[in-house]
Amino acid sequence: MQYVKVAKVGDFEQTHVRSYRLLARPVGVFKEPDGSFYAMEVGCKHENADLTQGRIEGNMVTCPWHGWQYDLKSGECLRGTTARLRRHGLKIEGEDIFVTLRPLPENGPESDGGAW
Numbered sequence: 773m774q775y776v777k778v779a780k781v782g783d784f785e786q787t788h789v790r791s792y793r794l795l796a797r798p799v800g801v802f803k804e805p806d807g808s809f810y811a812m813e814v815g816c817k818h819e820n821a822d823l824t825q826g827r828i829e830g831n832m833v834t835c836p837w838h839g840w841q842y843d844l845k846s847g848e849c850l851r852g853t854t855a856r857l858r859r860h861g862l863k864i865e866g867e868d869i870f871v872t873l874r875p876l877p878e879n880g881p882e883s884d885g886g887a888w
């Protein structure tokens with residue numbers, strides 16, 4: 773899997789979520805209360821709105837455009853569709869945060885499914 777550097781750990785001192793555009797799609801990086809990080813697709817499955825711009829309550833987000841709702845941790849769509857948000861791989865080297873260019877395949881993080 774190809775990783776790209778998107779941020780530094782210090783970028784999350786004042787916030788717990790930021791989004792970045794990878795291959796024209798928004799990808800969110802989330803900082804957990806314990807200091808760990810994960811990355812998730814945040815392009816709404818309806819019309820690709822950036823979900824990090826929506827209302828976030830706990831793990832749930834409401835899309836800012838038409839109100840579909842997702843669990844940002846599991847990727848499950850709670851209202852709107854059966855499609856899920858997919859995880860991206862994330863690794864930290866020193867202060868740098870890297871995420872995979874493409875979402876992880878559903879069947880495991882090490883194989884490159886190739887499909888969106």
Ligand code: FES
Binds near residue numbers: 819820821836837839
């Ligand atoms: S773009 Fe998210 S609900 Fe329409």
